[in-house]
Amino acid sequence: MSSLYRLVLLGTRGLCLHYTEQHNLYIPPICLKHTRTSPTKFNKMPLTYLKGEGGDKLKVRDIDGAYTFPWNSLENHEEEFRSIPNWKARDDDVMICVYPKSGTHWAYEILSMLLSQKAERVETFKQSGMLDFISQEQFNSMPSPRVLNTHSLFSQLPVDFRNRKCKIVHIIRNPKDVAVSFFHHHVGLKPYEFDGNWESYLPRFMKGDVDYNSWFDYTNDWEKTIIDNPDYPIHIMYYEDMVENIHAEIFKLANFLEVCTHSTLDFINSVASLCTIDKMRKEKASTAAFYWKEDSAGVYRKGIVGDWKSMFTVTQNEIFDELYYTRMNKSKLNIRFSIPEKLPAKSQSVFH
Secondary structure, three states: OOOEEEEEOOHHHOOEEEEEHHHOEEEOHHHHOOOOOOOOOOOOOOEEEEEOOOOOEEEEEEEOOEEEOOOEOOOOHHHHHHHHHHOOOOOOOEEEEEOOOOOHHHHHHHHHHHHHOOOOOOOOOHHHHEHHHOOHHHHHHOOOOOEEEEOOOHHHOOHHHHHHOOEEEEEEOOHHHHHHHHHHHHHHEHHHOOOOOHHHHHHHHHHOOOOOOOHHHHHHHHHHHHHHOOOOOEEEEEHHHHHHOHHHHHHHHHHHHOOOOOOOHHHHHHHHHHOOHHHHHHHHOHHHHHHEOOOOOOOOOOOOOOHHHHOOOHHHHHHHHHHHHHHOOOOOOOOOOOOOOOOOHHHOOOOO
């Protein structure tokens, strides 16, 4: 197998990422002429293996005690990453803030269509606006309005973004489905080198020994942020609500963004239709297939509510429920672990 793969994420605008398998390094073309033959050096962002209870391991990058994905999107990744708080925002920026495996790709497509007022396939990819995946130069060169995304906390966003009170879309998905989706994500992606099974993975997820750490810490922190900042424009979306009635959620999102949807159901229907998992798998998945294992489902797996029931044993469910009620007993969030039966899957607008 060749050690160098090419992924075009932005079409003609061109964030072309090259994956050097030996070094876990994704290099944009702007850096290719400076590419070194030795791995990128990180002073305080080393790669590490998180050991599980069963002896399994998961490769992540340790950033001052917090974990992120193990590959590098930039040659000078640490310098770029640590400069994010100083990046300059624009008043019309919109940021998707979400824990992994909770609908970031889905929301990126919908927001891009709403802001452009075009029910057309989005040429760019979610990674093109992910803060910890791009350089400041790429960030500055993005056309307005920018659809940005991150798995970070509110306090970690660019200072100028917070000062300007740029709009935030915060998506919440029930943690049982997140755990199952994250498990398949870690099993399927080569750079993680995960060698465990579901039985060993669930305790790892519950402890937060995964990239972006604990779902409970993340969700509680964002809920506190929303309570402490009542005047900040943050729109909460629940993944389960999006699966249950995507048309209503798109309409609410359009109102929050203060964009005209031509006041027609046809436009919303068109956006929803373009964002089904079948459409996304067919039209956008192939470009990222190279770093997934051959037998994996890739980014677009099921995108349903309640898939956790196919993985959790009775005992696992009881243990998880005990942790959930301990960690979330003061939360006012309306998190659902199942939704009523609805139309056949081919008619649903769902996204993984």
